[in-house]
Amino acid sequence: MRLEEILKTEQLNKSYENGQKVLNDITFSLKKGEVVVIIGPSGCGKSTFLRCLNMLEPVDSGAICFKDRVIDRANKEVYELRQKIGMVFQSYDLFPHLTILDNILLAPFKVQKREKSEVTKEAEELLKRVGLSDKKDVYPRQLSGGQKQRVAIVRALIMHPEILLLDEITAALDPEMVREVLQVVLELAREGMTMVIVTHEMDFARAVADRVLFMDQGVVVEEGSPKEFFNSPKTERAKQFLNMFHYEAR
Amino acid sequence: MQNLGIQILFQGNNFLRLLGGLWVSLKLAVLSMIFSICLGMLFGMVMTSTKKSVRVISRLYLESVRIMPQLVLLFLVYFGAAKHLNVNFSGGTAAVLVFTFWGTAEMGDLVRSALESIPVHQYQSGYALGLGKMGVYRYIIIPQTIRRLLPSMMNLLTRMIKTTSLVVLIGVIEVVKVGKQIIDASRYTVPDAALWVYGVIFIMYFAVCYPFSRAAALLDKKLRD
Numbered sequence: 001m002r003l004e005e006i007l008k009t010e011q012l013n014k015s016y017e018n019g020q021k022v023l024n025d026i027t028f029s030l031k032k033g034e035v036v037v038i039i040g041p042s043g044c045g046k047s048t049f050l051r052c053l054n055m056l057e058p059v060d061s062g063a064i065c066f067k068d069r070v071i072d073r074a075n076k077e078v079y080e081l082r083q084k085i086g087m088v089f090q091s092y093d094l095f096p097h098l099t100i101l102d103n104i105l106l107a108p109f110k111v112q113k114r115e116k117s118e119v120t121k122e123a124e125e126l127l128k129r130v131g132l133s134d135k136k137d138v139y140p141r142q143l144s145g146g147q148k149q150r151v152a153i154v155r156a157l158i159m160h161p162e163i164l165l166l167d168e169i170t171a172a173l174d175p176e177m178v179r180e181v182l183q184v185v186l187e188l189a190r191e192g193m194t195m196v197i198v199t200h201e202m203d204f205a206r207a208v209a210d211r212v213l214f215m216d217q218g219v220v221v222e223e224g225s226p227k228e229f230f231n232s233p234k235t236e237r238a239k240q241f242l243n244m245f246h247y248e249a250r
Numbered sequence: 251m252q253n254l255g256i257q258i259l260f261q262g263n264n265f266l267r268l269l270g271g272l273w274v275s276l277k278l279a280v281l282s283m284i285f286s287i288c289l290g291m292l293f294g295m296v297m298t299s300t301k302k303s304v305r306v307i308s309r310l311y312l313e314s315v316r317i318m319p320q321l322v323l324l325f326l327v328y329f330g331a332a333k334h335l336n337v338n339f340s341g342g343t344a345a346v347l348v349f350t351f352w353g354t355a356e357m358g359d360l361v362r363s364a365l366e367s368i369p370v371h372q373y374q375s376g377y378a379l380g381l382g383k384m385g386v387y388r389y390i391i392i393p394q395t396i397r398r399l400l401p402s403m404m405n406l407l408t409r410m411i412k413t414t415s416l417v418v419l420i421g422v423i424e425v426v427k428v429g430k431q432i433i434d435a436s437r438y439t440v441p442d443a444a445l446w447v448y449g450v451i452f453i454m455y456f457a458v459c460y461p462f463s464r465a466a467a468l469l470d471k472k473l474r475d
Contacts, residue, residue, distance in 0.1 A: 051374075054378055056374055056377055056378065079380050079381075079382055080380070082377065082378055082379070082380040083379075083380035086378070087375075087378040089371055089374065089375060089378075091369070091371050093371040093372065093374070093375035094375075095372065095375075095390055095394075096394065097393050097394050097397060106379070106381075106389055107379035107380060107381065110381065110385055110389060111379065111380040111381055111385070112380075152375075155379070156378075156379075159379065159380065
């Protein structure tokens with residue numbers, strides 16, 4: 001069975017004002033139900049790429065297609081597109097002036113104009129799923145980092161996105177909190193959620209990915225199944241990068 | 251009770267007159283504050299503009315208002331406008347104009363720093379949820395900005411209330427001026443009047459400003475964590 005292609009980019013290019021190239025001719029395609037993990041050294045353009053997929057940042061040239069429709073960033077359809085592409089960021093991006101429940105309900109109410117009782121029920125179920133049902137009336141500052149990120153995932157999920165973008169969601173967390181967040185992501189992957197994940201957690205990448213993209217200096221250097229990539233990387237640059245995660249015993 | 255001085259407060263309608271004067275001061279301050287808040291919000295947003303020329307001009311405005319004593323501004327508007335532009339403002343109008351001009355600059359700077367202190371991720375997560383620009387400002391940025399602004403806004407208001415005492419000099423009869431009239435009128439009968447009248451004015455200013463300053467401190471503490 002051929003999987004349906006849901007998101008595609010063609011020759012994306014982007015430079016910073018100082019002329020430094022962040023994205024260099026990136027052509028990428030994502031199929032429904034697929035989990036793609038992007039890894040690479042800091043500053044390689046992976047987070048920028050993710051933000052471009054969601055139209056949060058403009059590109060200099062190239063096209064982004066959602067279900068075979070080219071998306072124009074200047075057009076109103078961007079707002080609809082963003083409802084279909086959920087995103088969770090590295091830092092805790094919950095709204096500090098709203099309770100956990102209101103954080104989750106804001107977009108379904110204001111953007112999707114959904115029924116209050118229905119969304120509230122769904123929000124409570126999702127919170128229960130990530131083990132935070134008792135936290136719905138507290139404010140973000142009363143939660144730990146891991147708890148906040150789980151809420152951020154719920155906030156994205158309640159919009160019923162077709163794709164979820166996760167931008168280094170555990171990079172700012174204490175090690176013992178990383179697991180509780182990644183566990184949620186693994187479950188989502190098992191349920192068939194389409195995801196693009198940027199991460200530095202190699203073991204997690206290996207476990208969750210259907211496909212791994214290795215980026216360096218704005219270019220996709222290598223691409224393959226996690227098994228191929230982690231066991232026998234083809235390029236020298238990828239080997240070097242992966243070696244940084246190994247320590248030799250004395 | 252021979253010439254204790256305190257009786258000056260209860261002679262005729264002296265106390266009521268002082269309260270009336272206080273009302274004039276408050277009216278000027280509150281009116282200017284309302285205008286300053288409205289215009290300052292706009293000016294604050296202008297100040298966050300990415301255009302360099304806009305930033306430079308707004309900076310110039312802010313700095314020149316800060317450097318110039320309010321008294322000079324009052325004289326400029328009250329006497330200057332009458333002499334050179336042939337516009338005769340009443341003392342009250344001139345005062346509100348000057349305090350608004352000053353308040354807008356100060357308020358704008360407060361709004362600017364409150365806006366700039368909101369992390370860019372707050373905007374991005376709003377957009378990522380499908381909110382439009384209006385929605386992001388209305389539901390996410392403005393509520394947070396106002397929280398951060400409240401304490402410093404209260405401080406500005408108390409400063410403004412105190413600064414209204416300058417308007418005596420352009421002929422507005424506010425609380426200090428009323429006090430002076432009462433003292434002058436009874437200079438020979440009640441020589442100690444000054445102490446009591448100014449004492450009462452002191453308490454009046456305190457009674458008006460303290461709640462604001464207290465509220466600012468409490469809010470600051472509450473919103474900190």
